[in-house]
Amino acid sequence: MEISGKPSFKPEMTLNRIQALTDGIFAIAMTLLVLSIDMPEKDLSLSGTPLHKFLLNQLDQFYIYAMSFFLLAVFWIIGHRQSRYFKRTDNKHLWINILILMFVCLVPYSSSLVSDFGDDWMANLFFNTNMFIIALLYWINWIYGTKHKRLIDENLDCSVISISGIKSKVFLMVSMLAIILSLIVPPYAGFSYLLLILFYNLKRIYNKK
Secondary structure (H helix, E strand, C coil), X not given: CEECCEECCCCCCCHHHHHHHHHHHHHHHHHHXXXXXXXXXXXXXXXXXXXHHHHHCCXXXXXXXXXXXXXXXXXXXXXXXXXXXXXXXXXXXXHHHHHHHHHHHHHHHHXXXXXXXXXXXXXXXXXXXXXXXXXXXXXXXXXXXXXXXXXXXXXXXXXXXXXXXXXXXXHHHHHHHHHHHHHHCHHHHHHXXXXXXXXXXXXXXXXXX
């Protein structure tokens, strides 16, 4: 279509806008996680032994906070590493990333839910399903971008594509295990994510060799 004899111009979508939005939302979500930890009431009688008991009773909440923060950090790293290889974007890629961010924003809520109702299978299922969906969307993001080298450098080694895909699959399998454990032993479902630490340490040892 031409206007005044000049061809219409459609500006190319840029990756830096996605990265800026992603960094901002991850920063906010990770900050909001601390709100799942109950603050003691400002009462002069709550000091000494009562205060110490209150803090000790919050160990579960601190554990959920640390686990959720760690998982969001892993997701951010996955997204950052994927973005290093992307050279361009399109509408589908943009919407995949927007869906990812929608479920990232949900993490403070799901974290607070499992923090307050750690023994409930539904609360644990909700949290772990939240993790699974984010991992699934990151895997879809990578598959979509690398298929026929749609959004990446055409000269990128296929081994890099394969290895990066494996990392997303590992998170998918771990979160699926957590979902299953949510239905069997809800309070211990979150320990599944310790496997991620084991996987990354083994990978680092393998790379050194």
